Amino acid sequence: MSEFSESFHLRTKDKNEGKELLKRIGVSGIVFEPTNGWVTVIPDGELNSQISPMSSYNGTILHYMYAEDHAWMINLFSDGNPLSSFVCAWDPEIYIEDASLNIEELTKFLVSAELQSQFEELFSLNDIEKIFEINLAYTFAKSVGLEHYEWLAGQDITTHWEEIIENNNGAELIKA
Secondary structure: OOOEEEEEEEEOOOHHHHHHHHHHHOOOEEEOOOEOOEEEEEEOOOHHHHHHHHHOOOOEEEEEEEEOOOEEEEEEEEOOEEEEEEEEEOOOOOEEEOOOOOHHHHHOOOOOHHHHHHHHHHOOOOOHHHHHHHOHHHHHHHHOOOOOOOOOOHHHHHHHHHHHHHOOOOOEEEOO
């Protein structure tokens, strides 16, 4: 089975902001404990339909998606405004959409300043073998300090919410 993960990460140390965002947009979901200055929020259902409401967050929010067999992408928003986006797809041919990529905005969130040159190289890769070899999506997530990004998606909440909460200390199901 191939991985499909999609999540939103609020740049905050306050878990309540994630809870309040879900309630404000009227969607159930799971909110995780803050880690490295990010609060992960996974709204229930197909997340692509949640990008617009979630991006309205009054602060910085990162949308992360990784479909192991097809693509990975990120969207960074601040106060509802898009700051940076990147898409790398490989089904059937490699396709990279980086016209709205803003490395400067993304590098603000690096865990370590020493990673900046490596980070910039990540987004210049266009060789599919190299992208798979280093798992570009995971490398990015680790570089910015995300913890809750693997094997998590809104489409899994209905059937696996108990397992997700059990395996992630402090994670909470929020009902709309």
